[in-house]
Amino acid sequence: MPLNIQLPTARASRRILVAGAVAAALVLSGCSTGTATESSAPSAPAVEPSLDFTGPGGEAPGTLDDLALTDEEIAKVKAGDFTAAFVWHTSSEFVTAVEKGATAEFDKLGIEVVASTQADFDAATQANNLQTVLALKPDIIVATAADPTSAAATFQPAVDAGVKLAIMTTPPAGYTAGDQFVSIVTESLTQAGKLDADLLGEALGGEGDIGYMYHDADFWFTNQRDEAFKAWTAYSYPDQKIVAEEGFTDEAATQEIAAAMIARNPTIKGIYVAWATAAQGVLAALRDAGRSDVKVVTNDLDATLAADMVAGGNVVGLVGNGSTNLGKGLGMVGAYGVLDKEAPALVAVTPMGVTADNISEGWLDDYGTEPPASVTGK
Template sequence: MKSSRFTARAQGVRWLAVGLSALALTLSGCSAQGGSPSDSSSTAAQVSEPSLEFAGPNGEKPGKITDLVLTDDEKAKVKSGKFKAAFVWHTSSEFVSAVEKGAREEFTALGIDVVASTQANFDAATQANNLQTVLALKPDIIVTIAVDPVSAEATFKPAVDKGTKLVVMTTPPANYHAGNEFVSIVTESLTDAGKMNATILGDALGGEGDIGYMYHDADFWFTNQRDKAFKSWTQFLYPGEKIVAEVGFTDEAKTQELAAAMIARNPNIKGIYVPWATAAQGVLAALRDAGRSDVKVVTNDLDATLAADMARDGNAVGLVGNSSISLGKGLATASAYGVLGKTAPALVATTPTKVTKDNLVQGWKDDYGVEPPQSVTGK
């Protein structure tokens, strides 16, 4: 699977994140070459149990995906409406494909016709062009995630002005609010995902050793919360682990050189956290080039490259899935709320799934709704 270039620069975005004061750990990134952080937050002995409160970009309190419910009468009204939907994605990946699969299945059950699906390779200008193309098809519903929340405010205004129902997976345009410019946010429980990454790596290392912490160095509420949760839970649960290098990035194509510098400057590193799977592909490449088969890697999203490495007892020791099919169905159900004029929860979240070599095949099926590729199973 080709790595996509993360070019989003969400500079200047300052989301209101009510309840995130407990998450306010300073991400003091090192130089591009990595290095030991200077802040005292890496001293695990001084860390108390995290009190991490998951909240949306505008302080929305999350409900469960099961809070999205349609009556038989409401389903019949949607079916009779002959509504059209389109996907305006941020990028393409196995995760996005699985989410779309779940959404399409639910759209079909609701009699909603999907007229388009676009992706932007994490480029805000491309997403803006894609939206204009999609709007020409006059969809009643657009399922999306903003590449750059700031520029997306203007990008998606024509859709809002037309009365198109926007349903958001994770990240809405800046200054958009549920019940007004969009229907609902459907995502995963970010703090739970961060904790799962921490426990996978902690178990793999036996709770001991130096680790590297890579994080998304942009104001992107979704990745920021997940990254911080990993760091907080690692420091609390595994006092024998020490974060000796912190490296931020915005372009996932740079992770190979950043990881190479990190392990060169910190040769005792035994584990690395990476925010998402395609970014972790570069980390695996750096470890392979350095002959460092001893370094364990954890990340988010199920990915064939990482999964195949894990199946072969490589560097990857765990992936945290998003319950992608369920997430997609939730997006479609929230879309039905929109066309019905029914008030939806502002934010609902799926429960992430912990996938290791022991449950790799079943975990892939549960998350993506299909068998893992041959590169993973060897069949």
Template sequence: MSRPRNPRAAALVVAAAAALAACADGGGGGAPTTEASPPGTATTAAPGEEPSLEFRGPNGEVPVPSTELTLSDEEVAEVREGGYTAAFVWHENSAFIQAVESGVRESFDELGIEVVASTSAEFDAAQQAANVETVMANAPDIIVTIAVDPTTAAEAFRPAVDQGVHIVVLTTPPAGYTAGEEIVGIVTGELTAYGRGAAEMLGEALDGRGEVGWIYHDADFWFTNQRDQAFKDWLAHLYPEIEIVAEAGFSDPARTEDIASAMLTQNPELSGLYVAWATAADGVLSALRAAGRPEVRVVTNDLDETMTLDMVGGGNVVGVVANSAVQTGRDLATMAAYGVLGKEAPQMAVTAPVPTTAENLAEGWEAEFAEELPADLRDAAGG
């Protein structure tokens, strides 16, 4: 099932050149490795201590900067001569995923890898299992995916594993699948830095005080779970006069409008909201407008046009943590090449995000989509 291309969400895939050097202003962090954290968790600070930017992957994978993914000219030529094919088995069809796929396709073109299918499950695990069956009819050499539900995906992708398909994962692998065995490896973002960036943008917008709500992803999704928690940890550490007075989780992004409406009714003094990602924040903005609450500040993750327009128009959104989506896509393609070459890949390659406000919008858009800010958004931003 093909999906329409979004020309603005051109090229991306979570990874990129940004080295994971320590960054005191909140954008980056030290190389994210730790011996203390259990698999799939971030290090949680004790009261009064600075939270850690270190983390591990869902199976204890040690992150490395995505700049370590490289191919020689000879390796590129070898891949091009292989006549390989690939398919996408996505969890949803967001602007972020479209940008990631655009980046993968760009690099696949350079590598001579033909895309034979692209599917979206819209967060339905059963649909993703059916999509695996559909793409396997095309006998791809490579599958690029992110699991909707890790447990269900473990069974759904088993036929691909058994047939020797090289599976490359964006963020979330099927349960029990390990790098170098069932999958080639994982490409994702430096998740604890997302949380710190969101906390800093909200804290600054609220002048360091106020009551806020936390709308988190209530599902077994290791990346969003840690990213959401990192926001809480950094907000408490950096802004002790800001209190999270309301918490609510969602598994279906379509429910966030109702969640936000209830939160606003029960907490009339609310001055800020954190939402797990941009698509889920759409419903939150609708709730704020319906309630006539233009003063409530919102931060979220994954820059898109809806969040950008609200932000530059002086709406509720004061900050969005941008990914490096197109580059992430390129890195996924490079990792796929490792697979077909039989070259050992890093377990998990990561990139630093870019906390984005109206002041550095052009930088954030470039990081997210690898293109200049479109003219209509520049006009809306007054530049």
């Protein structure tokens, strides 16, 4: 049985404004966790935002189809008796689904999973988890850096030991593909942000005041996706006005933040939240306030939010990450590593917009299963 370490801690991280093609037409109004700020509606950009994006080191994304192994290479991996471990940044249904997809790929390749850890976005916890995992001497580590800056030192012992790092979304700062790690596997962040904007825009009929709750930390993956939502909202729905922006680092704080946001801005009819577990607090705040009129969109397929959506509640759209395909890509990248085969520096999986109308299709695309009875009521 793989080692499974769950060590919840408080999180602390710092904010960064992401510069990229999708944010070129925007000016981000700064705010800190727990303090509501109001902003003017951004003018619709004259030029349509680009769906192109680059990785944290300027990597251009390829696709999952760019990863392939020959029969001879597969046989070589199977004969190698390789092992793998997961050193995650946090836990969620999304991470669980990615791990499921990666484990399935490892199983096909004869790679044994010996450990799985999560750090609740705490850098010190992740450092401790890595040391515990290294004692098991895995050949491959699948990881997301909880804090990119400190992760450079955290993961250096793994690099020094020759462990092959397969990175989901966010590598340690200063690390490069083909050197300290094999490849990054992520979703197409700009496509995800556009899907969020379209889901909310369509639910609101393209007009009304909205709130924007973004991840207030130096986290490449969420930063670009959040900014893409703003860019596409400004371009595609110029009659929707962002009247309040709130950053958060602690998922447990989102209920309080959302409660303050809607109290100060009662005209809000829609809210974007960076990801699903953070959106659960927003949903609780809306229910407490009796605000059934406020529409919510977020990223990741979460059973609690999906059940609310299917029942006609506040949630009107979720963006699936293609989680099992992300996992498959990470498993393939791990195999590339032990074969010393050069992989694409960045691999992007296509996300999917999910509503109550296509929940079964979306769940199958993301998790490879039908949605649970708690979602469908069946």
